[in-house]
Amino acid sequence: MTDPTNKLPSGRTRIDSLEMRGITKRFPGVLASDHVDFDVQSGEVHALLGENGAGKSTLMKILYGLYHPDEGEVLLNGKPVSIASPNDSINLGIGMIHQHFMLVPSLTIAENVALGLPSSRGLLTDLDQVSKRIVELADIYGLRIDPSLYVWQLSVGQQQRVEIIKALYRGAALLILDEPTAVLTPQEVDELFVIMRQMVKDGHALIFISHKLHEVVEISNRVTVLRDGRKIGTRPTSEITKQDLANWMVGREVGFAPDRGNVECGEARLELKNVSCGSDRGTPGLRGVSMEVCSGEILGIAGVSGNGQRELAETIAGLRKVIGGQVILEGKDVTGLSPAALTDRMLSYIPEERMRDGVIKEFTVAENMILREHEKMPYSRMGFLNLGEISRHADELIKKFQVKTPSRETHAKNLSGGNIQKVVLAREIYRTPRVIIAAQPTRGLDIGATEYVRERLLEQRRNGVAIMLISEDLDEILALSDRIAVLYEGRIMDIVPREQATPQKLGLLMAGVHLEENASVVK
Amino acid sequence: MITDLLSTTVLIGILASGIRLATPYLYAAIGETFGQKSGVLNLGVEGQMLLGCFAAFYVAYTTGNLWLGLLAAMFVGALMGLAMAFVTVNLHAQQGISGIGFYLFGLGMSELLFQRLMGTVETVKGFPKIYIPGLSDIPGLGEIFFNQNILVYGAYLLVPLAWFVLNKTTLGLKIRAVGENPDAADSLGVNVARVRYFTIILGGTLSGIAGASLSIALLNVFQQNMTSGLGFIAVALVYFGGWKPVGVLGGALLFSMVNSLQLWIQVLGIPVPSDIAVMMPYVLTILVLVATVSRVRSPSALSKPFERES
Numbered sequence: 084m085t086d087p088t089n090k091l092p093s094g095r096t097r098i099d100s101l102e103m104r105g106i107t108k109r110f111p112g113v114l115a116s117d118h119v120d121f122d123v124q125s126g127e128v129h130a131l132l133g134e135n136g137a138g139k140s141t142l143m144k145i146l147y148g149l150y151h152p153d154e155g156e157v158l159l160n161g162k163p164v165s166i167a168s169p170n171d172s173i174n175l176g177i178g179m180i181h182q183h184f185m186l187v188p189s190l191t192i193a194e195n196v197a198l199g200l201p202s203s204r205g206l207l208t209d210l211d212q213v214s215k216r217i218v219e220l221a222d223i224y225g226l227r228i229d230p231s232l233y234v235w236q237l238s239v240g241q242q243q244r245v246e247i248i249k250a251l252y253r254g255a256a257l258l259i260l261d262e263p264t265a266v267l268t269p270q271e272v273d274e275l276f277v278i279m280r281q282m283v284k285d286g287h288a289l290i291f292i293s294h295k296l297h298e299v300v301e302i303s304n305r306v307t308v309l310r311d312g313r314k315i316g317t318r319p320t321s322e323i324t325k326q327d328l329a330n331w332m333v334g335r336e337v338g339f340a341p342d343r344g345n346v347e348c349g350e351a352r353l354e355l356k357n358v359s360c361g362s363d364r365g366t367p368g369l370r371g372v373s374m375e376v377c378s379g380e381i382l383g384i385a386g387v388s389g390n391g392q393r394e395l396a397e398t399i400a401g402l403r404k405v406i407g408g409q410v411i412l413e414g415k416d417v418t419g420l421s422p423a424a425l426t427d428r429m430l431s432y433i434p435e436e437r438m439r440d441g442v443i444k445e446f447t448v449a450e451n452m453i454l455r456e457h458e459k460m461p462y463s464r465m466g467f468l469n470l471g472e473i474s475r476h477a478d479e480l481i482k483k484f485q486v487k488t489p490s491r492e493t494h495a496k497n498l499s500g501g502n503i504q505k506v507v508l509a510r511e512i513y514r515t516p517r518v519i520i521a522a523q524p525t526r527g528l529d530i531g532a533t534e535y536v537r538e539r540l541l542e543q544r545r546n547g548v549a550i551m552l553i554s555e556d557l558d559e560i561l562a563l564s565d566r567i568a569v570l571y572e573g574r575i576m577d578i579v580p581r582e583q584a585t586p587q588k589l590g591l592l593m594a595g596v597h598l599e600e601n602a603s604v605v606k
Numbered sequence: 607m608i609t610d611l612l613s614t615t616v617l618i619g620i621l622a623s624g625i626r627l628a629t630p631y632l633y634a635a636i637g638e639t640f641g642q643k644s645g646v647l648n649l650g651v652e653g654q655m656l657l658g659c660f661a662a663f664y665v666a667y668t669t670g671n672l673w674l675g676l677l678a679a680m681f682v683g684a685l686m687g688l689a690m691a692f693v694t695v696n697l698h699a700q701q702g703i704s705g706i707g708f709y710l711f712g713l714g715m716s717e718l719l720f721q722r723l724m725g726t727v728e729t730v731k732g733f734p735k736i737y738i739p740g741l742s743d744i745p746g747l748g749e750i751f752f753n754q755n756i757l758v759y760g761a762y763l764l765v766p767l768a769w770f771v772l773n774k775t776t777l778g779l780k781i782r783a784v785g786e787n788p789d790a791a792d793s794l795g796v797n798v799a800r801v802r803y804f805t806i807i808l809g810g811t812l813s814g815i816a817g818a819s820l821s822i823a824l825l826n827v828f829q830q831n832m833t834s835g836l837g838f839i840a841v842a843l844v845y846f847g848g849w850k851p852v853g854v855l856g857g858a859l860l861f862s863m864v865n866s867l868q869l870w871i872q873v874l875g876i877p878v879p880s881d882i883a884v885m886m887p888y889v890l891t892i893l894v895l896v897a898t899v900s901r902v903r904s905p906s907a908l909s910k911p912f913e914r915e916s
Contacts, residue, residue, distance in 0.1 A: 149793070149914060170795035185790035187783045189906075198783050199794035202776045249794075 092223045095254040097125045097286045098176050099160050101146075106155035108141055115141040116152070117312045123257065128279060128289045130303035130320070132296070134332055134529040135500070138312040139292050140182075143259050146290075147179045148172040178255025180246045182262045188235035193217060195234055196249050213252075220251050224278055239387060240271040247278065257288040264298055268387055269557065269590035276302050294332070294530075295558075296325045308332055333530050348565065349378030352549035353399070353518045358408035360398045362573075368394030370573040371408065376518065376549040381540065383564030383581075384553040387593050391573040392553045393435060396522040399551070400432040401425045413517060426455055431516035433507055435523045435553070437500070441507040444496035448488050449477035451495050452510050484509040485535070501532030508539055519543060522553040537563060557586055571595045614746070616874070620866050621750045625758065626824060628855075628862035630655070630816040630833075632761040634840035635847070635854045636768045637812030642844055643772060644805040645785040645907035646694055649705025651813050652837025653712020654686045658817025660716040663828035664723060666730050666821075675730075676757075676818050683814020686712065687807035695802050698911035709837070717830045724828070732826035733757055757815070757823040764812075768851040781805055785905035788912040798912050813837065835888065842891050848902035857894070861887050 089097050102122040108115045116138045123129040133139045144150045146157065148166040156163050159175055166172050172179075186195050197213045214230035221228045226244045234242060243263060250258055260279075264272045279289055279302060293299050299306055300320060308315040308331040315331045353376040362368035369391050376382045386392055397403035399410055401422040410418045412428050422432075434440035442451045453462045453473055461472045477491035486505045488498055495503055504524065511519065521540060525533040540563060544550055554560050560567055567584050569576040569592035576592040634651050641648045658679035666675030690708055693699045733755040741752040772778040783791040784801045792798050816837075821828045839861060847853025868883040 147793075168795065169793055173795055179793070181793065183789075185787070185793040187786045187790050189786050189903075190779070190783060194779055194783075195790075197776075198779055198791060199796040200776075206775050206777065208774060208776055208779055 091256055091287060092285050093220060093251050093254060095176060095256050098256040098288050100124045100158075101160075101177075101257055101288065102158040103142070103146060104156050104158065106142060106145055106152050106157075108138075108145060108150060108152050114312050116145070118155070119309065119312075119314045121307055121314070121317075123288045123290055125256075125286050125288050126283055127304040128283055128291050128302050130291045130293060130299040130306040131309065132293060132299055132306055132328060132332060133309035134294060135527060136311075136529070137309040137332075139309055140261060141312075142309070143179065143261060143290065143292065146172065147177060147259060173253050173255075176254055176256035177259070178250025178253060178257070179259040180243065180250060180261060180263055182265065184242050184246055186234045186242055186245060189233065191231055191233050192228060192237075192245050192248075193230040195245060196230070196252050200253070216252065217248055220248055224251075224281055226278065239266045239389075240268070240274070243267070243271075243275065244278075255287075257290070258282070259290045259292070261292045262294070263291070264293065264295065266388060266555075268593045269586045270594060272298065296328050299328065300325060310334055329530070348380045349547060351375040351377050352413055353551065354409075354411040355399070356409040356411065358398060358410060359406045359573075360394050360403050361406060362391075362394055367573055368403070369398060372570075372573070372575055373408075374568055374575060374578060376551050378549050379544055379547045380565045381544050381550045381552050381563050382578075383560035383567040384551060384570055385557060385560045385567055385589050385593060386555070386570035388555050390570045390593075392522065392555070392570055394573070395570065396432070396435060396520050396551075396553055399520050400430070400434075429514070429517040431455075431511035431514065431519045433504075433511055433519065433521040433524050435526070437503050437507055438496075442495040442503055445494060447492045447494055448481065448486065448498070448506055449473055449491040451506050452477050452480055455510055456514060480506075480509040480513060483513075484539075501528045501535075504528060504532060504536060508536060512539060512543060515546075516543075516548060518549045518551075520551050520553070523555065524552070525554075525556065525559060533559075557589060560589075561586070569593055616870060618746055618749050620863070620870050622753065623869065624859065624863040624866035625750055626754055626862075627865050628858040629758045629761040629819045629824060630836055631840055631843060631858035631861060632764060632855065633812045633816035633819060634837055635843040635858060636764050636851060637809035637816070638841055638844045639768065639847070639849060639851060639854055640772075640781065640805040640812075641809040642908055643785045643849060643905055644781045644802050645788060645905055645910060645912070646691075646802055646806055647701045647705065647841075647909040648687075648690055648708075648806060648809055649702055649838075649841060650686065650690055650708025650712065651705075651809070651816075651840050652833055652835065653709035653715075654683045654810050654813035655817035655820075655833045655837045656712045656716040656831070657686060658683045658814030659821045659832060660719055660817075660828055661814070662818030663730060663821035664719070667724075667728060672730075672733055672822055675822050676815065679814040679818035680811045681814070683810040683812070683817070684807050685810070686813075687810020688803075690810065691803045691806040694806070694911065695799050698913060701909045701911075713831060720828060720830060727827055727829055729827050730822055733823045755823050757819045760815075761819070762855075765851045765855045772851070777804075782905075784912075785907050788907050788910075792912070792914065802912075813840075816840070839887065839891055842895055845904070846894050846898055848898075849905065860894070861890065864890055 091097055100122060104120055106116050106119045119142055121142060131139050141150060145152045148168045148171050157166060164175060193210045193214045196217055197208060197210060202209045203212060217228060217230045226248065228244060228248060234245065263275060267275060283289060291303055303320045305317060306320050307317040308328065310332060355372050355374050357371045357373050358369055359371055360369045372395065384392060384395065394403060398405055401420055405418050409416055412430060417425060417428065438444060453476065457463055461469055463469055474491060481488060481491060484505045487502050495506065524536050528536065540550060552563055561584060564581055566578055566580050567589065568578040569589060571593060572595065634655060638648060638651055661682040662675040662679035665678040666672050686708060693704045694701050735753050735755050738752050742748045772781065780791065780796050780801050783796060784798050788798045820832060843854050843857040846857040865887050868886045871878055871883050872880055
């Protein structure tokens with residue numbers, strides 16, 4: 084920071100300070116950002132912490148020019164600037180790594196980087212020169228990148244590097260990282276942190292958005308907590324504990340580890356024998372998966388997104404064609420049975436995309452609650468719906484599962500994510516299932532709803548239900564599971580008892596490294 | 607009489623008219639390729655062609671100037687494209703349905719204008735064949751490839767040109783990106799709306815030329831609904847061609863050759879019911895699309911309106 088030239092390794096001038104003052108943004112019916120002040124300086128990581136809907140992304144989208152604030156101003160090196168579009172922010176040296184990567188899979192790395200930039204050859208592209216510069220930049224930060232590869236060929240971690248290179252290429256001196264670790268294995272997170280530390284050392288200013296406390300504590304210099312669109316406070320990270328941060332985020336005391344209780348594992352309720360199936364892209368989805376889930380057990384399925392999790396859940400739920408192998412439910416072969424037949428055998432399924440597969444958005448809460456058993460007594464008789472019973476049932480479940488909804492006649496699409504998940508949970512659990520497949524059951528939910536869902540799953544486990552928990556959130560897997568299976572490219576890498584599972588060990592398995600090889604890697 | 611089909615003269619005739627008949631397919635389908643590459647499905651091609659067809663003919667007929675006719679067709683096509691762009695880009699209309707609306711508009715409007723302004727079927731002297739010294743004299747090949755009018759040559763030149771623009775220019779990069787992931791393009795400062803306006807208007811202009819090629823270069827008349835589904839086949843050709851200009855060329859040639867063949871079958875009086883013969887290109891459309899479905903992936907954002915949101 085004493086560098087007199089004030090330049091970054093990329094040749095770009097540093098941003099000494101950036102300040103957002105009194106930023107207010109209203110959406111219809113929501114105050115997404117309420118007079119928020121935020122600032123970041125060269126050479127620091129400033130973490131922005133908050134639950135979903137706290138206003139983190141809104142604030143950053145304003146900084147990046149994707150939204151326009153209703154009130155407030157942005158000062159760069161002390162001078163007010165106007166940011167009307169991403170073009171403006173890019174020109175000011177602000178870059179953003181979006182949570183959902185902003186990459187075009189059918190284009191090469193070089194094409195993705197060159198997109199939207201003027202070319203040195205006028206109307207023609209200058210991809211060879213772009214590639215050269217990409218390699219130069221990548222070398223500075225120790226990133227290995229071949230610019231001629233197509234983005235669809237890259238792993239998620241590699242794609243994130245392309246995003247970083249893309250921002251650096253555009254001369255970003257300040258980088259906004261919007262939940263960059265959400266899609267990474269623990270090892271990839273470590274690698275990202277190495278890169279981030281290097282960038283900070285070189286004088287970049289970094290804004291790190293996350294809701295994972297331990298990451299915030301590990302990487303940031305300062306942390307700002309947002310809740311319900313308001314700033315709760317800013318502190319140097321060294322002066323605050325995880326527990327304080329959690330309480331700030333939620334606005335009340337939170338317990339960390341859910342109480343699992345001791346449960347005896349019983350008989351095998353769900354067995355997979357060498358199951359194979361296809362994926363949506365026509366490639367193999369599962370390649371010979373075998374496992375069993377016992378009564379009173381939660382079997383966690385860990386893995387990086389896209390390694391067969393979706394296929395696994397859909398195969399068991401009867402939604403995907405089984406190419407080979409057997410699915411056995413309580414000793415009976417149910418391979419190829421329809422979802423209706425599986426419902427009769429008391430299999431419950433909490434789908435990964437709750438808005439798409441979990442509920443019908445245009446249906447009411449009451450209707451969504453009987454979807455699975457609408458053809459059965461007492462909800463209907465000879466094809467006629469028993470509306471009185473359906474209403475009574477809905478009211479009971481709304482109360483029992485603490486669903487926050489104006490009424491049972493409210494359309495599902497008007498509920499928050501957490502409450503929609505409670506509707507799904509109520510429907511799937513109330514019927515006292517024998518087996519539950521829970522796919523990403525807390526994804527996108529706030530801490531409160533997450534706690535609730537986890538507690539309910541543990542309660543089912545105590546009741547002796549066999550639960551398969553598919554999650555990309557390793558903390559969740561470790562907190563809830565009795566055993567953990569790691570999926571990699573459609574295969575089970577290994578199944579580890581919880582006591583022997585560490586994030587490092589699972590991370591390597593998630594990256595496709597076998598444990599025998601681990602020995603030499605980890606030392 | 608079947609043997610007639612195999613005589614050299616007839617074969618050359620079939621191939622020459624096949625080359626010629628590919629012209630409207632090429633203009634329309636290349637234009638549609640640009641649109642779809644940027645994520646916009648325009649089903650209104652047929653309507654744009656019909657209006658272009660009429661505009662070209664009417665202006666050429668009244669002024670006696672074919673070039674003015676061509677310009678008029680391009681202008682009308684561009685105007686239709688502009689309207690389509692406004693409806694799909696600004697108003698976020700469902701693209702398939704609005705495209706059908708534009709088709710019906712073009713169909714009705716061209717008929718109305720024809721009734722009001724002309725009333726009877728007339729003919730014009732279309733663009734003349736261009737004699738290229740040397741090339742046109744090559745036996746066989748000269749007759750097939752180098753004895754055509756300017757719009758035919760233009761159509762074939764369009765293929766490499768379109769390939770070059772799509773793959774070698776910054777504009778092409780933007781078009782492809784906008785069709786695959788408009789959010790990503792937007793985040794990099796690419797103006798998604800502007801790119802789509804450009805491709806839709808370009809597509810309309812080329813559809814206009816496609817129409818003009820029928821009325822003042824190939825058939826040299828205007829009749830009601832004279833495109834008879836050709837614009838829809840052009841849309842199908844884009845899928846068939848896998849969103850590549852060269853693929854579109856292959857598809858266009860396949861269809862025009864079949865069309866040419868069925869025309870010659872009728873001319874030669876070969877005892878095939880004419881209805882069956884006329885049906886051939888359309889049956890082929892269905893068969894080809896069934897055969898090629900899911901062979902190539904379409905642009906991911908095809909027919910999805912783009913809107914910035916959280």
